Amino acid sequence: MDQSKEQRILNSVSYNAIKGDAESVLDCIDKYCSQKEWAMNVGDEKGLILDKIVKEADPTVALELGTYCGYSAVRIARLLKPSAHLFSIEFNAEFVPIAKEIIEIAGLEDKVTILEGHAQDIIPQLKTKYNVDTLDFVFLDHWKDRYAPDTILLEQYGLLRKGSILLADNIGFPGAPDFLKHVRNNEHYECTHYPSHLEYMKAPDAMEKAVYLG
Numbered sequence: 001m002d003q004s005k006e007q008r009i010l011n012s013v014s015y016n017a018i019k020g021d022a023e024s025v026l027d028c029i030d031k032y033c034s035q036k037e038w039a040m041n042v043g044d045e046k047g048l049i050l051d052k053i054v055k056e057a058d059p060t061v062a063l064e065l066g067t068y069c070g071y072s073a074v075r076i077a078r079l080l081k082p083s084a085h086l087f088s089i090e091f092n093a094e095f096v097p098i099a100k101e102i103i104e105i106a107g108l109e110d111k112v113t114i115l116e117g118h119a120q121d122i123i124p125q126l127k128t129k130y131n132v133d134t135l136d137f138v139f140l141d142h143w144k145d146r147y148a149p150d151t152i153l154l155e156q157y158g159l160l161r162k163g164s165i166l167l168a169d170n171i172g173f174p175g176a177p178d179f180l181k182h183v184r185n186n187e188h189y190e191c192t193h194y195p196s197h198l199e200y201m202k203a204p205d206a207m208e209k210a211v212y213l214g
């Protein structure tokens with residue numbers, strides 16, 4: 001059976017990246033996806049915004065919704081302090097082993113736990129099954145119509161604390177209007193908009209930071 005695009009991305013990382021070097025893994029994926037095959041990684045331009053917010057948050061416990069090939073998991077985990085951990089939720093069973101392998105090539109397998117399933121099923125288990133207290137940072141990068149309901153789940157399950165930082169990808173394109181409606185003009189959130197561009201393209205996109213105020 002023909003290989004998938006995601007398997008081809010893994011092949012490229014496995015062949016070209018330096019084992020244990022997260023930067024080289026990111027560079028390899030960005031090179032492959034800008035020169036060979038477009039893929040929905042957050043990419044190098046929006047990746048710099050992600051880096052900035054992760055450094056600002058300096059999270060002990062981070063959550064990512066939408067692992068895909070593990071690009072943003074590597075991007076986030078490479079910035080985490082020794083005691084910190086990233087949980088990443090992915091529902092597509094084909095992507096999970098590819099992301100695990102890419103994260104391992106980056107040498108970050110101890111910092112990242114990939115949870116396979118739908119966010120709406122896993123979020124309710126984070127405290128009980130995964131011993132999470134509250135989340136310091138959440139990166140939303142899964143299906144856009146799930147940003148708002150999953151954010152509400154995070155609130156309802158007591159997973160956000162005063163100062164928890166949410167960062168959402170694709171606010172420009174494909175867009176997440178319900179999420180923006182939920183966090184903007186909401187006394188419980190302080191929002192900041194970051195205009196950018198769609199990964200590896202000239203088309204406009206944006207990210208939104210929403211700090212939970214309790």
Ligand SMILES: Oc1cc(-c2ccc(F)cc2)cc2nccnc12
Pocket residue numbers: 040041042066141142143144169170173174198199
């Ligand atoms: O960053 C992204 C971009 C796109 C996407 C798809 C098709 C286009 F034409 C343009 C952009 C989809 C995404 N789905 C989930 C998480 N992130 C995504």
Ligand SMILES: [Mg+2]
Pocket residue numbers: 040041042141169170
């Ligand atoms: Mg995205």
